[in-house]
Amino acid sequence: MPSFRRVLIANRGEIALRVIRACHEEGYQAVAVYSDADRTGAHVRAADAAYHIGPARPSESYLRIDALLEAARASGAGAVHPGYGFLSERAAFAEAVEQAGLVFIGPPSAAIRAMGDKTEARRRMLAAGVPVVPGGDSALSDPAEARALADQLGYPVMVKASAGGGGRGMRMVSQPAMLAGALRAAAAEAEKSFGDARVYLEKFLERPRHIEFQILADFAKTVHLGERECSIQRRHQKLLEEAPSVAVSPQLRREMGTAAVSAAAAVGYRGVGTCEFLLAADGSFYFLEMNTRIQVEHPVTEFAYGVDLVREQLRIAAGKPMTVSEWPMAPRGHAIECRITSEDPANGFLPSTGRIRYLRAPSGPEVRWDSGVETGDEVTLYYDSMLAKLVVHAEDRPAAIRRMQRALDELVIVGVATNQSLHRRLLADPEFQRGEADIQFLERREDLLAVRPDAARSRRIAIVAAMAEEERRHSSKPAVARAEDAAGEWGRAGRHEGLR
Ligand code: MV4
Numbered sequence: 001m002p003s004f005r006r007v008l009i010a011n012r013g014e015i016a017l018r019v020i021r022a023c024h025e026e027g028y029q030a031v032a033v034y035s036d037a038d039r040t041g042a043h044v045r046a047a048d049a050a051y052h053i054g055p056a057r058p059s060e061s062y063l064r065i066d067a068l069l070e071a072a073r074a075s076g077a078g079a080v081h082p083g084y085g086f087l088s089e090r091a092a093f094a095e096a097v098e099q100a101g102l103v104f105i106g107p108p109s110a111a112i113r114a115m116g117d118k119t120e121a122r123r124r125m126l127a128a129g130v131p132v133v134p135g136g137d138s139a140l141s142d143p144a145e146a147r148a149l150a151d152q153l154g155y156p157v158m159v160k161a162s163a164g165g166g167g168r169g170m171r172m173v174s175q176p177a178m179l180a181g182a183l184r185a186a187a188a189e190a191e192k193s194f195g196d197a198r199v200y201l202e203k204f205l206e207r208p209r210h211i212e213f214q215i216l217a218d219f220a221k222t223v224h225l226g227e228r229e230c231s232i233q234r235r236h237q238k239l240l241e242e243a244p245s246v247a248v249s250p251q252l253r254r255e256m257g258t259a260a261v262s263a264a265a266a267v268g269y270r271g272v273g274t275c276e277f278l279l280a281a282d283g284s285f286y287f288l289e290m291n292t293r294i295q296v297e298h299p300v301t302e303f304a305y306g307v308d309l310v311r312e313q314l315r316i317a318a319g320k321p322m323t324v325s326e327w328p329m330a331p332r333g334h335a336i337e338c339r340i341t342s343e344d345p346a347n348g349f350l351p352s353t354g355r356i357r358y359l360r361a362p363s364g365p366e367v368r369w370d371s372g373v374e375t376g377d378e379v380t381l382y383y384d385s386m387l388a389k390l391v392v393h394a395e396d397r398p399a400a401i402r403r404m405q406r407a408l409d410e411l412v413i414v415g416v417a418t419n420q421s422l423h424r425r426l427l428a429d430p431e432f433q434r435g436e437a438d439i440q441f442l443e444r445r446e447d448l449l450a451v452r453p454d455a456a457r458s459r460r461i462a463i464v465a466a467m468a469e470e471e472r473r474h475s476s477k478p479a480v481a482r483a484e485d486a487a488g489e490w491g492r493a494g495r496h497e498g499l500r
Contacts, residue, residue: 008077009047010062010081028079032050033052042371065087072102094108118200119138119162128262128266140183160201163194169189208438213260215275216272221322231438241300243303252285303393334396338423342387356376359413360411362390367392422448
């Protein structure tokens, strides 16, 4: 049985903090790593020890396997948690960790490798009886082969990168004349992004939903913890996630869940993972890919199923059984997550940078604020623009929407532009409230992306900022308390003006 007392977290920000907390609850010491930009980061202060691994640029720090392994050695860590992003889905990293005699807190490297190659994954899923989108099950060797397959599938078709994922190296083709160009473009983009130009073809599905299933596998069994609805996205970046999905009945949950469990079992999966599906309007569903890591949106599942997924990762890596004993389990209530990013709706959603001059996080029953930043922190362009995840749970979807609206009312971030207002517009939208969103929702609803002139709100924020700064300099009353007074006052005023 693997044994370790100290866990190195090969990540930063909110997910590093999330993992550190789980380590402490499970009785493990947590070792942080940090770049030049993160010397004073929250994850560094929360850990029991911290090691500097290089400059701000990820390729010189958080992506350096040698520096991470050296920090693990120096700290006496016996296990490594990769978080999400960075090296979390690199089979070579999992292997290097194991080679160094450490426990990788994630799936076996062979499972990462099998799922990383999309055509290999398709072949394995077909063999395991998991439905995949109609298409080819190996990389294309020439345009004539592509032409014949596309004619057989019927247009529109989708060209995808074999090494792909996340939408890179992907092209929709609506007619035969466009096929050759799309193949070239997709291959070039795949070569550039993944160093692998292989592409394959699938039938293009119109307006599906993006539904993903949470998998949990220990040495004895593989189970699923239901689905997350992830259709609300913009340019392959998820914006808001929910559990459960309004589109998934108990019957469909059993069917898709069974397919997800088969998919995981087919690659010898261990730990937590996610099977992504496209769900068509007629109820048919197709396996897309498997994410072999803990995901950003895992908290909605934790709320709906009452399970701590990072704790389960730690247990399974240590050779212990998962805590889930009664299964299948039904979801309880409804959870929603809003990703709060430093992206400016007034500037084409480009990342906004600067010092966070004031941050007030929402709180209250069944409100969770997962963040790696606080007042005074600098937001740079080196890392992901996600500042925090705001997650709520309530007895049903309408109540969860109202709770999220209330929590967003409490949230104050001054100093960088954020997408907070977009979340407000989305939650208030009748089509969203009816649960009608598919993956093209935000493309169709550009009105939601447009900033509405809101002079009173801008003024409110400016006053809060000025007061916070003024208080910092002159007052004996803590700046935070005084700014909260101001935010509360102007928040109420805003509501009377109908600014919600
Ligand atoms: C598709 C598709 C339609 N038809 N495949 C995008 C990222 C990658 N994981 C797979 N993706 C898609 N594959 C077929 N055959 C539409 C998408 C897609 C998408 C999928 C999930 C979530 C958001 C998306 C946004 C645009 C396109």
